Amino acid sequence: MSRVKTLGQFIIEKQADFPYSKGELSRLLRDIGIAAKIVNREVNKAGLADILGDAGEMNVQGENVKKLDVFANDQFIAALSVGGECCAIASEENEDIIVVNNEMSKNAKYVVAIDPLDGSSNIDVNVSIGTIFSIYRRTSLSGPGQKEDFFQRGTEQVAAGYVIYGSSCMMVYTTGKGVNGFTLDPSIGEFCLSHPNMQTPKAAKTYSINEGNYVHFPDGVKKYIKYCQEEDDSTNRPYSSRYIGSFVADFHRNLITGGIYIYPTTFKSPKGKLRLLYEANPLAFLVEQAGGKATDGYHRILDMDIVELHQRTPLFIGSADMVDTACSYMLKYSTVDA
Ligand code: AHM
Ligand code: MG
Numbered sequence: 260m261s262r263v264k265t266l267g268q269f270i271i272e273k274q275a276d277f278p279y280s281k282g283e284l285s286r287l288l289r290d291i292g293i294a295a296k297i298v299n300r301e302v303n304k305a306g307l308a309d310i311l312g313d314a315g316e317m318n319v320q321g322e323n324v325k326k327l328d329v330f331a332n333d334q335f336i337a338a339l340s341v342g343g344e345c346c347a348i349a350s351e352e353n354e355d356i357i358v359v360n361n362e363m364s365k366n367a368k369y370v371v372a373i374d375p376l377d378g379s380s381n382i383d384v385n386v387s388i389g390t391i392f393s394i395y396r397r398t399s400l401s402g403p404g405q406k407e408d409f410f411q412r413g414t415e416q417v418a419a420g421y422v423i424y425g426s427s428c429m430m431v432y433t434t435g436k437g438v439n440g441f442t443l444d445p446s447i448g449e450f451c452l453s454h455p456n457m458q459t460p461k462a463a464k465t466y467s468i469n470e471g472n473y474v475h476f477p478d479g480v481k482k483y484i485k486y487c488q489e490e491d492d493s494t495n496r497p498y499s500s501r502y503i504g505s506f507v508a509d510f511h512r513n514l515i516t517g518g519i520y521i522y523p524t525t526f527k528s529p530k531g532k533l534r535l536l537y538e539a540n541p542l543a544f545l546v547e548q549a550g551g552k553a554t555d556g557y558h559r560i561l562d563m564d565i566v567e568l569h570q571r572t573p574l575f576i577g578s579a580d581m582v583d584t585a586c587s588y589m590l591k592y593s594t595v596d597a
Pocket of ligand 2: 351
């Protein structure tokens with residue numbers, strides 16, 4: 260019987276890749292894994308307990324906050340606050356950063372951006388949801404973390420990943436040396452290495468986009484969708500359309516089987532819907548590590564400047580060849596406005 264490798268064991272082994280590290284990043288990743296297990300437990304009993312449904316508040320994006328969003332946010336903030344590795348947290352659920360201000364965090368090196376429960380419209384209907392996280396080294400020298408610590412390009416991330424609460428619970432992350440996936444074995448309560456060295460197919464035939472917004476898409480996206488739907492044996496078209504409406508779930512499927520996820524500008528979201536700091540950048544880092552690409556239709560996501568915590572961006576992410584083709588349609592039929 261092959262020996263199971265747990266997330267904790269894997270993280271400790273990989274610490275050797277960072278000879279000067281004192282283990283803070285390893286402890287942060289471990290803390291995220293622990294919070295994810297607690298959130299997964301609540302997600303699994305969401306239909307049973309009085310935790311399902313709206314919490315009766317709006318978040319800073321003007322969307323309804325669900326009770327599980329609040330729970331997940333609290334869990335991740337608590338997990339990241341206790342270890343002394345993180346001096347500030349930026350969350351989708353909080354307008355401002357959360358400064359971790361305790362004795363332990365004074366010399367903390369890292370800041371963490373999170374979307375604690377992505378795909379919140381799917382909570383009530385038993386469809387996969389996720390958590391996205393991104394870790395940066397702080398740029399301020401010491402003391403409490405500051406907003407400016409988060410205004411770094413995606414290329415500066417030291418680690419990023421996601422947790423998917425699906426038919427099984429998985430944590431997938433990168434520290435810039437490949438991508439590894441861990442599946443939670445509920446019988447032992449541990450994430451176990453199940454997907455080592457993940458690579459996404461270069462060419463694929465799945466496209467994921469909310470086609471309900473079609474009339475408001477840029478011309479480049481409209482033409483690309485028509486291209487996906489045309490018959491052509493040599494390129495395996497027509498492609499298949501798959502859209503869950505949880506970014507993590509759509510991204511995870513496309514990472515494994517190949518595909519492209521697009522959330523372009525729309526009438527309702529003229530700058531795109533997804534947030535650069537805690538949605539686009541972490542998964543852009545991860546997809547590049549897996550051999551894929553991520554752009555806003557014209558520019559590489561990881562090179563984009565960030566000036567606001569909740570800054571939005573259009574997003575084209577997934578298999579390299581599909582992203583290249585979609586971007587060539589953008590260049591040909593849409594005007595670059597940035
Ligand atoms: P959320 O963070 O509030 O859940 O919003 C992000 C979500 C993504 O998970 C998903 O891909 C997208 O919004 C779905 O948007 P739409 O319903 O407009 O297709
Ligand atoms: Mg989200």
